[in-house]
Amino acid sequence: MTQAYMRLVQSIELTLHLVTATHVLTTQNKPPRPLPPKKKKDVYILARWFTLMAIYLSILLEIAYVAFWEQDFNDPDKVLKKYELIRQKHYEITNQYVKTPDPLVNEAFNALLDEFMKDVNNSAGDIQELATQSFNIVLGALLAFLSSTVTMIFQRNAGSGE
Numbered sequence: 001m002t003q004a005y006m007r008l009v010q011s012i013e014l015t016l017h018l019v020t021a022t023h024v025l026t027t028q029n030k031p032p033r034p035l036p037p038k039k040k041k042d043v044y045i046l047a048r049w050f051t052l053m054a055i056y057l058s059i060l061l062e063i064a065y066v067a068f069w070e071q072d073f074n075d076p077d078k079v080l081k082k083y084e085l086i087r088q089k090h091y092e093i094t095n096q097y098v099k100t101p102d103p104l105v106n107e108a109f110n111a112l113l114d115e116f117m118k119d120v121n122n123s124a125g126d127i128q129e130l131a132t133q134s135f136n137i138v139l140g141a142l143l144a145f146l147s148s149t150v151t152m153i154f155q156r157n158a159g160s161g162e
Contacts, residue, residue, distance in 0.1 A: 086113065
């Protein structure tokens, strides 16, 4: 029984060697299977996606810069300091060149400058508020774009059975 067993093992080994040799010979003669060509449509879709993403991000960064970084119209102290300097210059020039300044002129000038300073301060707050709201809108649009992209990818993968 041991000799029969040994002959069986030898015949199995010989069969395996023959199968392996024929497999190697048949696969060596075949050229490698080429990768499927990338579709031009996929390239255009990616280019379009990156373009839209770049536009969204640039708009978002520009609006964030206007809304949140300190600028002249975002900082009322800087804006109002300029008008206080104008007031001081007016008093210096008036006192230097006019011996008896007219109090009505000074009061009218002060009232006009005060009104102008209030308008500037209110418009600066409105600009910053508008920029903040615009930032929120563009951020929402960017998140919606990313959400729709992820949804399309998952739907495409589910449809192809991956």
